[in-house]
Amino acid sequence: MDSGLILGIESSCDETAAAVVERGSRTLSSVVASQIATHLRYGGVVPELASREHLRNIVPVVRAALAEAGVSLGDLDAVAVTSGPGLAGALLVGITYAKALAFAQSLPLIAVNHLEGHIHAVLLQERQRRMKDPEDQVLRSAHDSEEESALALVVSGGHTHLYLAQPTEGTWRYRLIGRTLDDAAGEAYDKVAKLLGLGYPGGPWIDALARFGDPHAVPFTFAQVKSKAHLGGKAPRTKGAKTAPISELDPHFLFSFSGIKTAVLRYVELHGLREEAAARVPRMLAAGRTPKTKEEALDLCPQGTLDLIASFQRAVVGDLMKKTFGAAEAFEAEQILITGGVAANRELRERFTGEAARRGVRVAFPALALSTDNAAMIAAAAWPRFVAGEFAPVDLTADPSLVLGSAVNQFA
Numbered sequence: 001m002d003s004g005l006i007l008g009i010e011s012s013c014d015e016t017a018a019a020v021v022e023r024g025s026r027t028l029s030s031v032v033a034s035q036i037a038t039h040l041r042y043g044g045v046v047p048e049l050a051s052r053e054h055l056r057n058i059v060p061v062v063r064a065a066l067a068e069a070g071v072s073l074g075d076l077d078a079v080a081v082t083s084g085p086g087l088a089g090a091l092l093v094g095i096t097y098a099k100a101l102a103f104a105q106s107l108p109l110i111a112v113n114h115l116e117g118h119i120h121a122v123l124l125q126e127r128q129r130r131m132k133d134p135e136d137q138v139l140r141s142a143h144d145s146e147e148e149s150a151l152a153l154v155v156s157g158g159h160t161h162l163y164l165a166q167p168t169e170g171t172w173r174y175r176l177i178g179r180t181l182d183d184a185a186g187e188a189y190d191k192v193a194k195l196l197g198l199g200y201p202g203g204p205w206i207d208a209l210a211r212f213g214d215p216h217a218v219p220f221t222f223a224q225v226k227s228k229a230h231l232g233g234k235a236p237r238t239k240g241a242k243t244a245p246i247s248e249l250d251p252h253f254l255f256s257f258s259g260i261k262t263a264v265l266r267y268v269e270l271h272g273l274r275e276e277a278a279a280r281v282p283r284m285l286a287a288g289r290t291p292k293t294k295e296e297a298l299d300l301c302p303q304g305t306l307d308l309i310a311s312f313q314r315a316v317v318g319d320l321m322k323k324t325f326g327a328a329e330a331f332e333a334e335q336i337l338i339t340g341g342v343a344a345n346r347e348l349r350e351r352f353t354g355e356a357a358r359r360g361v362r363v364a365f366p367a368l369a370l371s372t373d374n375a376a377m378i379a380a381a382a383w384p385r386f387v388a389g390e391f392a393p394v395d396l397t398a399d400p401s402l403v404l405g406s407a408v409n410q411f412a
């Protein structure tokens with residue numbers, strides 16, 4: 001079956017990315033053109049600007065990925081592209097380009113769900129690690145080399161979803177078991193950061209500043225999401241309701257991050273921190289990089305704000321842990337994969353790692369560069385589909401609210 005080289009293309013949000021991955025397990029190149037500088041002054045992604053930037057970047061990014069991998073178009077076996085979920089206009093740039101390329105080169109086209117891509121960022125790395133570990137290889141050839149099922153938490157700017165991921169007859173199948181009812185965890189990070197006058201995206205700034213605050217200073221709490229009985233059996237109306245049947249999910253594994261965002265807003269107003277936050281904006285832009293020392297942190301934020309930031313982060317990570325480990329226990333998962341932009345968070349990694357060790361379950365994260373959006377994860381997720389011959393139709397188009405897996409007690 002040829003050399004197994006797949007070119008992955010990702011353009012669902014604000015990164016234009018291309019990568020070449022061999023057989024879903026060896027990354028030959030991974031190029032990401034970030035649009036942070038474009039969206040910075042708006043404090044969030046502006047969809048029209050994102051599409052325009054993707055158009056500008058797609059050709060040079062794909063060329064760079066091929067050059068870095070040392071391959072030409074003729075060496076490829078397939079082209080994989082993110083078909084959703086994401087911003088419609090942004091997705092279309094990648095899809096249109098991938099379709100044209102596949103058609104011109106007579107290559108199969110593989111459509112990849114962005115969330116499946118995030119899960120494969122960890123799987124790719126695990127495969128890579130196993131390939132390098134000769135002892136593991138011996139063990140694996142002695143046993144069946146089938147990969148193991150896992151509980152996956154996808155936690156990013158657009159998603160906070162819990163899946164059971166299962167390798168079935170060569171491809172992976174997913175069952176949704178939990179999700180956010182409103183904001184994604186990364187969205188809460190970004191909104192709280194904006195409210196505090198911090199840089200964009202907010203996650204890395206809050207991550208860096210939280211180290212210097214007292215996480216117990218502000219007692220944020222998460223109420224348990226209301227039970228089905230409470231809702232009279234009906235699914236609550238949420239912005240994502242049409243994409244996943246919430247009424248099918250166990251309320252213990254549902255997340256809600258809009259409450260803590262409002263609680264931070266109230267705290268800021270009550271403690272007169274609004275002006276101080278507004279004054280911080282130009283200083284943040286000048287700061288350029290996240291603070292590394294307490295002095296640098298205090299130079300940007302007074303201790304009270306650092307305490308607020310640390311308390312916010314502690315509460316968010318605590319809630320993610322409670323529900324993820326609860327789900328791992330309920331579904332007897334021995335392996336937890338945590339992926340997506342928020343998985344880059346230092347406190348999240350430390351606390352999940354500690355708790356997993358205490359409970360005797362395995363936890364894996366992607367390398368930092370693979371936590372946020374990239375195309376290596378898209379090419380890796382495409383590999384089992386390539387082997388199974390699951391190719392995209394010629395009329396493939398963007399699906400901004402594409403769903404991964406099934407929630408109705410089965411894998412899809």
Ligand code: KG4
Binds near residue numbers: 185
């Ligand atoms: O996966 P990603 O690049 O894009 C989406 O698919 O959304 O995730 C971006 C999100 C942003 O909300 C960003 O603030 C958050 O991930 N993020 C972090 C960290 N690095 C990025 N959140 C917390 N701590 C971090 N270190």
Ligand code: ZN
Binds near residue numbers: 118157340341373
């Ligand atoms: Zn993402």
